[in-house]
Amino acid sequence: MTADARDIMVTAQEAARFRDAVQLEVRDIALAALILHFLRMPEEVEGSGAVSLSPEQLPMSDEVREIMTAGEGDLRNLDLVEMARREDSELSEYLGPVWRAIAGR
Incomplete structure:
Protein backbone atom coordinates (compact mmCIF):
# COMPACT_ATOMS: atom_id res chain seq x y z
CA MET A 1 0.00 0.00 0.00
CA GLU A 46 -1.88 21.81 -9.24
CA GLY A 47 0.98 23.56 -10.95
CA SER A 48 1.87 26.71 -9.01
CA GLY A 49 1.08 28.88 -12.05
CA ALA A 50 -2.52 27.64 -12.15
CA VAL A 51 -3.26 27.97 -8.44
CA SER A 52 -5.96 30.44 -7.51
CA LEU A 53 -6.69 31.10 -3.88
CA SER A 54 -9.99 32.72 -4.87
CA PRO A 55 -11.79 30.43 -7.27
CA GLU A 56 -14.95 31.58 -9.00
CA GLN A 57 -18.03 30.96 -6.88
CA LEU A 58 -20.51 28.38 -8.06
CA PRO A 59 -24.14 29.35 -8.49
CA MET A 60 -26.23 28.55 -5.41
CA SER A 61 -29.30 26.36 -5.29
CA ASP A 62 -32.55 27.98 -4.21
CA GLU A 63 -32.26 26.46 -0.71
CA VAL A 64 -28.74 27.80 -0.22
CA ARG A 65 -29.58 31.21 -1.65
CA GLU A 66 -32.61 31.43 0.67
CA ILE A 67 -30.62 30.73 3.83
CA MET A 68 -27.96 33.22 2.73
CA THR A 69 -30.47 36.04 2.32
CA ALA A 70 -33.44 35.25 4.54
CA GLY A 71 -32.15 35.61 8.05
CA GLU A 72 -31.81 38.34 10.57
CA GLY A 73 -28.31 38.92 11.83
CA ASP A 74 -25.27 36.89 10.90
CA LEU A 75 -25.49 33.51 9.22
CA ARG A 76 -24.10 30.97 11.68
CA ASN A 77 -22.41 27.65 11.01
CA LEU A 78 -25.24 26.01 12.98
CA ASP A 79 -27.73 27.39 10.43
CA LEU A 80 -25.79 25.79 7.59
CA VAL A 81 -25.39 22.45 9.37
CA GLU A 82 -29.10 22.34 10.24
CA MET A 83 -29.99 23.02 6.61
CA ALA A 84 -27.67 20.24 5.46
CA ARG A 85 -29.19 17.83 8.00
CA ARG A 86 -32.72 18.66 6.80
CA GLU A 87 -31.76 17.83 3.23
CA ASP A 88 -31.09 14.23 4.37
CA SER A 89 -28.29 13.67 1.89
CA GLU A 90 -26.19 10.51 1.79
CA LEU A 91 -23.64 12.30 3.93
CA SER A 92 -26.09 13.57 6.55
CA GLU A 93 -24.95 10.85 8.98
CA TYR A 94 -21.67 12.73 9.30
CA LEU A 95 -23.48 15.84 10.46
CA GLY A 96 -24.95 14.46 13.70
CA PRO A 97 -21.71 14.83 15.70
CA VAL A 98 -20.99 18.18 14.04
CA TRP A 99 -24.46 19.46 14.94
CA ARG A 100 -24.19 18.23 18.54
CA ALA A 101 -20.78 19.90 18.94
CA ILE A 102 -21.95 23.21 17.50
CA ALA A 103 -25.30 23.20 19.31
CA GLY A 104 -23.65 22.20 22.59
CA ARG A 105 -25.77 19.09 23.07
Whole structure:
Protein backbone atom coordinates (compact mmCIF):
# COMPACT_ATOMS: atom_id res chain seq x y z
CA MET A 1 0.00 0.00 0.00
CA THR A 2 1.36 3.40 -0.91
CA ALA A 3 1.64 6.17 1.65
CA ASP A 4 -1.14 8.11 -0.08
CA ALA A 5 -3.45 5.08 -0.03
CA ARG A 6 -2.67 4.53 3.64
CA ASP A 7 -3.54 8.18 4.37
CA ILE A 8 -6.90 7.73 2.66
CA MET A 9 -7.63 4.52 4.55
CA VAL A 10 -6.70 6.01 7.93
CA THR A 11 -8.82 9.09 7.27
CA ALA A 12 -11.69 6.92 6.00
CA GLN A 13 -11.59 4.90 9.23
CA GLU A 14 -11.88 8.12 11.22
CA ALA A 15 -14.75 9.31 9.02
CA ALA A 16 -16.60 6.03 9.59
CA ARG A 17 -16.01 6.23 13.36
CA PHE A 18 -17.24 9.82 13.31
CA ARG A 19 -20.64 8.65 12.08
CA ASP A 20 -20.68 5.69 14.52
CA ALA A 21 -20.50 3.18 11.68
CA VAL A 22 -20.08 -0.54 12.24
CA GLN A 23 -18.08 -0.95 9.03
CA LEU A 24 -16.03 1.11 6.61
CA GLU A 25 -17.97 1.95 3.47
CA VAL A 26 -17.07 3.30 0.05
CA ARG A 27 -18.56 6.67 0.93
CA ASP A 28 -16.07 6.93 3.82
CA ILE A 29 -13.22 6.42 1.37
CA ALA A 30 -14.71 9.01 -0.99
CA LEU A 31 -15.04 11.55 1.79
CA ALA A 32 -11.49 10.82 3.00
CA ALA A 33 -10.07 11.30 -0.49
CA LEU A 34 -11.89 14.62 -0.78
CA ILE A 35 -10.72 15.82 2.63
CA LEU A 36 -7.11 14.91 1.91
CA HIS A 37 -7.27 16.52 -1.52
CA PHE A 38 -8.24 19.86 0.01
CA LEU A 39 -5.78 19.61 2.89
CA ARG A 40 -2.79 19.33 0.59
CA MET A 41 -0.90 22.43 -0.33
CA PRO A 42 -2.27 23.89 -3.59
CA GLU A 43 1.16 23.56 -5.20
CA GLU A 44 1.07 19.80 -4.63
CA VAL A 45 -2.32 19.46 -6.29
CA GLU A 46 -1.88 21.81 -9.24
CA GLY A 47 0.98 23.56 -10.95
CA SER A 48 1.87 26.71 -9.01
CA GLY A 49 1.08 28.88 -12.05
CA ALA A 50 -2.52 27.64 -12.15
CA VAL A 51 -3.26 27.97 -8.44
CA SER A 52 -5.96 30.44 -7.51
CA LEU A 53 -6.69 31.10 -3.88
CA SER A 54 -9.99 32.72 -4.87
CA PRO A 55 -11.79 30.43 -7.27
CA GLU A 56 -14.95 31.58 -9.00
CA GLN A 57 -18.03 30.96 -6.88
CA LEU A 58 -20.51 28.38 -8.06
CA PRO A 59 -24.14 29.35 -8.49
CA MET A 60 -26.23 28.55 -5.41
CA SER A 61 -29.30 26.36 -5.29
CA ASP A 62 -32.55 27.98 -4.21
CA GLU A 63 -32.26 26.46 -0.71
CA VAL A 64 -28.74 27.80 -0.22
CA ARG A 65 -29.58 31.21 -1.65
CA GLU A 66 -32.61 31.43 0.67
CA ILE A 67 -30.62 30.73 3.83
CA MET A 68 -27.96 33.22 2.73
CA THR A 69 -30.47 36.04 2.32
CA ALA A 70 -33.44 35.25 4.54
CA GLY A 71 -32.15 35.61 8.05
CA GLU A 72 -31.81 38.34 10.57
CA GLY A 73 -28.31 38.92 11.83
CA ASP A 74 -25.27 36.89 10.90
CA LEU A 75 -25.49 33.51 9.22
CA ARG A 76 -24.10 30.97 11.68
CA ASN A 77 -22.41 27.65 11.01
CA LEU A 78 -25.24 26.01 12.98
CA ASP A 79 -27.73 27.39 10.43
CA LEU A 80 -25.79 25.79 7.59
CA VAL A 81 -25.39 22.45 9.37
CA GLU A 82 -29.10 22.34 10.24
CA MET A 83 -29.99 23.02 6.61
CA ALA A 84 -27.67 20.24 5.46
CA ARG A 85 -29.19 17.83 8.00
CA ARG A 86 -32.72 18.66 6.80
CA GLU A 87 -31.76 17.83 3.23
CA ASP A 88 -31.09 14.23 4.37
CA SER A 89 -28.29 13.67 1.89
CA GLU A 90 -26.19 10.51 1.79
CA LEU A 91 -23.64 12.30 3.93
CA SER A 92 -26.09 13.57 6.55
CA GLU A 93 -24.95 10.85 8.98
CA TYR A 94 -21.67 12.73 9.30
CA LEU A 95 -23.48 15.84 10.46
CA GLY A 96 -24.95 14.46 13.70
CA PRO A 97 -21.71 14.83 15.70
CA VAL A 98 -20.99 18.18 14.04
CA TRP A 99 -24.46 19.46 14.94
CA ARG A 100 -24.19 18.23 18.54
CA ALA A 101 -20.78 19.90 18.94
CA ILE A 102 -21.95 23.21 17.50
CA ALA A 103 -25.30 23.20 19.31
CA GLY A 104 -23.65 22.20 22.59
CA ARG A 105 -25.77 19.09 23.07
